[in-house]
Amino acid sequence: MNVYDGERMAEIMADQGLTATDDANAADLVVLNTCHIREKATEKVYSDIGRLRKHGADPLIAVAGCVAQAEGAEIVRRAKVDVVVGPQAYHNLPDLVARAARGEAALDTDMPVDLKFGHLPPRRRVAPSAFLTVQEGCDKFCTYCVVPYTRGAEVSRGWVQVVDEAKALVDAGAKEITLLGQNVNAWDDDGRGLHDLIAALADIAGLHRIRYTTSHPNDMAQGLIEAHRDIEKLMPFLHLPVQSGSDRILKAMNRSHTRDSYLRLLDRVRAVRPDIALSGDFIVGFPGETEADFAETLSLVDAVGHSQAFSFKYSPRPGTPAAGMADQVAAEVMDERLQRLQAALNRDQAAFNAASVGRRCTVLMERKGKLPGQLIGKSPWLQSVHVIGEAAIGDLVDVGITAAGPNSVTGTILEQPHGSEDEVFKRARLDVAA
Numbered sequence: 516m517n518v519y520d521g522e523r524m525a526e527i528m529a530d531q532g533l534t535a536t537d538d539a540n541a542a543d544l545v546v547l548n549t550c551h552i553r554e555k556a557t558e559k560v561y562s563d564i565g566r567l568r569k570h571g572a573d574p575l576i577a578v579a580g581c582v583a584q585a586e587g588a589e590i591v592r593r594a595k596v597d598v599v600v601g602p603q604a605y606h607n608l609p610d611l612v613a614r615a616a617r618g619e620a621a622l623d624t625d626m627p628v629d630l631k632f633g634h635l636p637p638r639r640r641v642a643p644s645a646f647l648t649v650q651e652g653c654d655k656f657c658t659y660c661v662v663p664y665t666r667g668a669e670v671s672r673g674w675v676q677v678v679d680e681a682k683a684l685v686d687a688g689a690k691e692i693t694l695l696g697q698n699v700n701a702w703d704d705d706g707r708g709l710h711d712l713i714a715a716l717a718d719i720a721g722l723h724r725i726r727y728t729t730s731h732p733n734d735m736a737q738g739l740i741e742a743h744r745d746i747e748k749l750m751p752f753l754h755l756p757v758q759s760g761s762d763r764i765l766k767a768m769n770r771s772h773t774r775d776s777y778l779r780l781l782d783r784v785r786a787v788r789p790d791i792a793l794s795g796d797f798i799v800g801f802p803g804e805t806e807a808d809f810a811e812t813l814s815l816v817d818a819v820g821h822s823q824a825f826s827f828k829y830s831p832r833p834g835t836p837a838a839g840m841a842d843q844v845a846a847e848v849m850d851e852r853l854q855r856l857q858a859a860l861n862r863d864q865a866a867f868n869a870a871s872v873g874r875r876c877t878v879l880m881e882r883k884g885k886l887p888g889q890l891i892g893k894s895p896w897l898q899s900v901h902v903i904g905e906a907a908i909g910d911l912v913d914v915g916i917t918a919a920g921p922n923s924v925t926g927t928i929l930e931q932p933h934g935s936e937d938e939v940f941k942r943a944r945l946d947v948a949a
């Protein structure tokens with residue numbers, strides 16, 4: 516979501532006549548768009564400000580995002596910054612920058628009822644795979660998490676606005692859209708749910724692929740599960756954070772799902788879409804987590820077989836209930852558990868990639884690779900696919916997957932997309948042998 520917000524802030528400032536530069540020393544304005552979810556991300560902003568101030572040039576510095584929201588005026592006290600703007604107020608960035616340029620205080624961490632989206636300029640040029648925020652905020656209050664405080668309560672953007680932005684994204688070059696929200700599957704507009712929205716977006720000619728992230732297990736409606744069977748443009752990938760495999764820890768986290776309800780939910784998804792690739796988020800070292808609790812997480816990982824996943828050491832966040840809990844887990848214990856968890860997740864990712872060798876699929880080409888003529892794109896299962904051949908960024912190309920690595924796969928562009936699967940695989944293997 517920060518990538519999406521960053522793009523939108525760049526668009527607003529472009530409307531003010533500013534052009535983007537990769538060189539911070541040449542910039543008149545630097546916007547640091549920040550994350551507050553873990554302590555490490557938060558501290559990064561202060562070291563970045565320090566580095567920017569060390570250089571001779573003296574740009575205006577704006578701190579945006581959730582660190583701005585959480586720390587507000589404290590940032591101005593702690594570091595020399597000119598603008599502080601929260602994630603729900605960045606449509607006011609031009610006004611704040613103008614105020615700062617006049618030497619006035621420029622701080623806005625309001626969470627207005629009137630959402631920022633209506634005040635943003637239209638989308639003009641975007642990458643083949645584009646983000647689209649449809650939902651923000653969270654009402655779930657997991658005991659470790661700052662999101663409900665920094666992004667605010669759950670709100671959904673209206674149906675018409677979302678469909679219009681999706682059309683604009685397609686006109687601006689998007690072939691794939693990833694719908695975003697802190698709990699994206701909580702999206703609703705007057706009783707219509709995310710699956711209804713996805714069905715409507717699937718009717719947009721020129722839009723080839725739809726994804727969504729991040730979803731919450733408790734908002735996984737039957738309609739959304741069935742959309743994975745019924746809507747061809749909806750990609751076979753589901754990111755569904757679980758955090759822990761121990762019911763005791765899930766309860767202390769206030770996750771409101773159990774290990775078993777989570778696994779049964781995945782069974783239902785797999786029943787309608789057997790090839791679905793599964794991803795998740797995990798936290799190790801939540802206060803009170805014992806070796807036995809952690810073993811339950813490892814056994815859940817074994818039971819799911821993720822195609823990829825994110826895993827984090829628990830980070831105590833100011834103002835959250837978990838930060839004050841007894842039995843905080845020692846740093847060395849967290850390190851060691853994270854290593855074991857990541858070894859298991861890496862093993863499963865490599866296995867998923869290896870199992871896709873011989874598959875044929877469409878790949879959306881997104882960027883150039885390091886080798887001459889190489890392009891990197893995404894498979895329907897969100898794997899990075901490396902290919903060498905006649906294709907351009909933005910092309911959707913028929914590819915046979917020929918080799919697998921730990922984090923990506925390699926493929927060959929297939930010349931006759933309508934050959935039988937067997938022929939295709941044989942050809943792909945021959946290409947590799949050659």
Ligand code: SAH
Pocket residue numbers: 552553653659660661662697698729730731732755756757758796797798827828829830831832
């Ligand atoms: N709404 C989503 C998650 C959004 S936050 C959900 O609940 O599924 C993204 C991820 O950051 C979370 O899934 C969690 O794994 C991680 N996270 C959040 N707070 C954290 C903390 N205090 N310490 C470590 N990881 C955290």
Ligand code: SF4
Pocket residue numbers: 653654655656657660661662663697698731
């Ligand atoms: Fe944070 Fe997700 Fe829990 Fe909301 S549901 S509090 S965003 S982890």
